[in-house]
Amino acid sequence: MGDVLPVFPLGTVLFPGLVLPLHIFEERYRTLVRELVADTADGPHEFGVVTLRRGAEVLNAIESGDDPAPEEVQITAGSLYEVGCTAELRQVTELPDGRFDIVTVGRRRFRVLRLGQGTPATAYLTAEVEWLDDAEDDAGDTAEILAARVLAAFRAYLDLLRPETEVLDQVPDDPTVLSHLVAATTQLTTEERQLLLAAPDTTTRLRTELKLLNREAGLLARVRAVPVPLSDLARPASPN
Incomplete structure (x- = not known):
């Protein structure tokens, strides 16, 4: 039996180490935030962030600040992606009306x-989860070699995207940390x-990122070099 975790469905994909x-x-x-703040147990105060697969109309109602009826915000297992990431509370600001701004x-x-069974009108979502650690890389220095190639491709991609700005002043040395940074900051679909969040190991994630970065750099180079309508190069946009 897995651990039980409070879950917050969102329209974004969260990666380890990202704010x-x-x-x-x-x-x-x-209620969830108040309970986390009041928890006196040792260790981080965290909840799970899971990305919504469907129900964009409900998400839009939630994000607009409306208070839809309880039945409109019911979330089922089919509405969510299977893999998520915990969000650790680092800063909490309670507003006069009882709302919170958190980091x-x-x-x-x-x-x-x-998923846990609760009353949508009164209880936040919970889930039984299993923790996912990046599998050990049996290929020795493969992750280190791939990380160097991904970093070079990422720099080239960012230079095409924002040629007038300085990028990546501080680069993480750890291949896993780098893989999460690239996944979170490259313009990709949800x-x-x-796919990158659910990768079984760092090597797999880096290999996939290298392909995606080369694709994105190619698209950006075509936009800059060929006078064609952007719609000719269009693909589904990410809502993140």
């Missing part, structure tokens, strides 16, 4: 085994980000 600020206004998630940092990946 995620949130504005909390729904009552059930205000979180992604901490560890997990797979949803099953499905592509989820």
Whole structure:
């Protein structure tokens, strides 16, 4: 049996080590924040972030600040991707009306085994989860070699995207940390980000990122070099 974790469905993909600020206004998630702040147990105060697969109309209602009826915000297992990442509370600001502005940092990946059954109007979502650690790389220095290639491709991609700015003043040495940074900051679709989040190991994630970066750099180079309508090069945009 896995651990039980409070879960916050969002329209974004969170990666370990990345900062995620949130504005909390729904009552059930205000309750979650209050419980996390009041928890005196040792260790990080965290909840799970899982990306919504469907139900964009509900997400839009939630993010607009509306208070849809409880049945409109019910989330089922089919509405969510299976792999998520915990968000550790780092800063909490309570507003006069009871809402919260919080700053979180992604901490560890997990797979949803099953969702908890609660009353949507009064209880936040929970899930039984299993923790996902990057599998050991049996190929020796493969991850280090790939990390160098991904970093070079990422620099080239960013130079095409923002040629007038300095980028990557501080580069993480750890291949896993680099893989999460690249996944979170490259302009990708939600499905592509989820693929990277769910990768079984760092080597697999870096290999996939190298292909995606080369593709994105090629698209950007074509946009700059060929006078064709952007619609000719269009692909599904990421909502993140």
